Amino acid sequence: MDPRDYRRRSKQSRFALSFGSRALGRSSPHLVLQSYTDLVMSSYPQAVERAALFDLSAHGKIELAGPEALMFLNNLCTQDVKGLPVGEGREAFLTTAKAKIVAHVLIGHFAAADDGAFVLLDTVAGQAGKVLAHLNHFLISEQVELADRTASLAQFHICGPRAQDVLHESLGEAVADLKELGNRTLAWSGGEPILVRRNDVLGLPGFDVFCPAAISQELAAKVTSAGAAPATDAVWDILRIEAGWPVYGIDMDDKRLAMEVGRTRAISYTKGCYLGQETIVMARDRGHVNRMLTPLRIDGDQPATPGARVFHQEQEVGQVTSAAVSPRLGAIALAYLRRGFWEPGMQLFLDHPGGPIAHISGSRTETSTK
Secondary structure: OOHHHHHHHHHHOOEEEEOOOOOOOOOOOOOEEEEHHHHHOOHHHHHHHOOEEEEOOOEEEEEEEOOOHHHHHHOOEOOOOOOOOOOOEEEEEEEOOOOEEEEEEEEEEEEOOOOOEEEEEEEEEOOHHHHHHHHHHHOOOOOOEEEEOOOOEEEEEEEOOOHHHHHHHHHOOOOOOOOOOOEEEEEOOOOOEEEEEEOOOOOOOEEEEEEEHHHHHHHHHHHHHOOOEEOOHHHHHHHHHHOOOOOEOOOEOOOOEHHHHOOHHHOOOOOOOOOOHHHHHHHHHHOOOOEEEEEEEEOOOOOOOOOOEEEEOOEEEEEEEEEEEEOOOEEEEEEEEEOOOOOOOOEEEEOOOOOOEEEEOOOOOOOOOO
16 A cells, blocks of 8 residues: 555544553553554554564463373364364364353464473463463363463564565574464574464464563564564554454453354364353354354444444444554444344444444454455
């Protein structure tokens, strides 16, 4: 996109709103209010045109080690990970017996430096204790060791068209062959292990990098010198809403059913028994759920408010959970909509009948709005 397009849009709206500071590890629980011009003229163009670096070190990270780690996790998550090969990963939910969401996680099976392997489970900031307690509750006699690695492991996300080149230059090894959620363990200059995972979570070519916290500043400096610009939390929110990526604590919580989030790739319908399976299979056999998290595009540049009601004609049909103003797309949002109101292009209203006009931009949150 021509940088002048960003400038033109910045004149139309003086600020950007994006929500979810607590879930992304920020100190303020309030909405992020940032100069729109500063935002779009810095890290947003870097992310979509070149390469950007996000510090996600506050994200929760739980390690599972031992010969029965995958079998144990397979009994508690919605994905089939029992035979997950080293070097691969899956997206999944941890749920209650009634399929209410405990956590939304990424699961990776990583090679260890001693020729062994371990499982790393990562989730949003502030959730590590909850996830660890959930796993411990069901750990009886399995040969599994659990450990909270949130503080000891730093986490970065590098994304953009040049992300692959930036990583190659900064880490000294090519990562082009990694499939989505595929991973590789590399060695830093001092011998410390570096975990690299392919993750296009923002709808852009992207990689997660985990490293010992002690070398995180050194690694970040090397990545930025290779061409990745440090990016803001507000830009992360804009990009993840563009891509339809939901965040626990904002777009879902322990009152929400896993099937309602629209992340079909996070749920296996062919694996054996697991916690929450009965409710999930019942929804599948019924052929639908009653509501679904759905991406919206809103006319104009004014952002929706999380919690805003959504109407179809005179009927209330849903509620907004996340909202932002995208330099590429204008005002966008994620909202739970009732069954029957998921058709792409359907015209809806925000706040009240006849309010700001919104259009469904995709039938599921897995469909990028990019």
